Amino acid sequence: FGRALRYTGTTTSTQDDLRHWAEHAKSPAPHGAVVVAERQTAGRGRRGRTWNTPHGTLVFSVLLCAPLTLPELALMPLAAGVAVHEACRTGGLKWPNDLLTSDGRKLAGILLEADLRGEEARRAVLGIGVNVGSAPEGAAHLHETQPGLTRAELLGRVLAALEHWLGQPAQNVLSAWRAASLTLGQAVTVTTPRGTIQGMALDLDAQGNLLVQVTGGQVHTISAGDVQLIGS
Numbered sequence: 105f106g107r108a109l110r111y112t113g114t115t116t117s118t119q120d121d122l123r124h125w126a127e128h129a130k131s132p133a134p135h136g137a138v139v140v141a142e143r144q145t146a147g148r149g150r151r152g153r154t155w156n157t158p159h160g161t162l163v164f165s166v167l168l169c170a171p172l173t174l175p176e177l178a179l180m181p182l183a184a185g186v187a188v189h190e191a192c193r194t195g196g197l198k199w200p201n202d203l204l205t206s207d208g209r210k211l212a213g214i215l216l217e218a219d220l221r222g223e224e225a226r227r228a229v230l231g232i233g234v235n236v237g238s239a240p241e242g243a244a245h246l247h248e249t250q251p252g253l254t255r256a257e258l259l260g261r262v263l264a265a266l267e268h269w270l271g272q273p274a275q276n277v278l279s280a281w282r283a284a285s286l287t288l289g290q291a292v293t294v295t296t297p298r299g300t301i302q303g304m305a306l307d308l309d310a311q312g313n314l315l316v317q318v319t320g321g322q323v324h325t326i327s328a329g330d331v332q333l334i335g336s
């Protein structure tokens with residue numbers, strides 16, 4: 105990954121730049137192409153949120169061109185989370201793929217945007233934002249514990265780790281995710297498009313869904329949503 109790489113100063117969103125490069129350029133972006141930006145004016149987060157890019161954050165997107173099935177797409181955010189955790193060498197993962205410090209502040213976020221055609225996507229754009237030298241209010245940054253780390257060094261590490269983890273079989277991804285988890289075994293509130301539940305985060309299933317046991321014993325399978333760790 106990153107052998108084809110474009111660096112830009114200010115842009116709307118690296119997700120859009122990479123998509124444009126893949127769709128409209130004379131020599132289209134190849135698999136593994138990367139766009140890195142200094143600043144984004146319309147950075148996107150998961151579930152329609154915006155993603156601020158203060159000075160000193162690392163923001164980039166990676167192009168994945170291969171027929172991707174729905175099960176592969178479902179595991180990809182988890183694999184990317186494992187890669188980012190490995191590269192940042194700190195904190196742990198909140199389902200599905202936020203990197204948090206152990207006291208619950210956000211260090212990095214991941215956004216997967218896939219062009220679905222029926223049961224398959226031909227292409228996906230994986231966007232990653234890491235707070236390296238500064239962070240928005242209430243979030244954390246890597247220089248708190250690794251003051252010498254440069255964005256270039258971290259980018260290299262994340263790309264290498266992504267290449268490794270996106271190529272791993274599901275069971276390896278799931279066990280690495282479990283080992284890096286801050287969510288499992290915790291009391292959580294989960295907000296899904298269908299409502300909010302509270303319970304105990306038990307485990308991941310083989311598809312990467314989060315299993316949450318509510319009071320009374322029923323186990324819910326969560327495939328999309330926001331998790332809040334109770335008490336943090």
Ligand code: BTN
Nearest residue numbers: 117147148149150213214231233
């Ligand atoms: C989240 O935690 O909600 C996901 C945040 C993803 C942010 C990255 S920054 C690079 C790429 N470009 C965007 O507009 N978003 C992603």
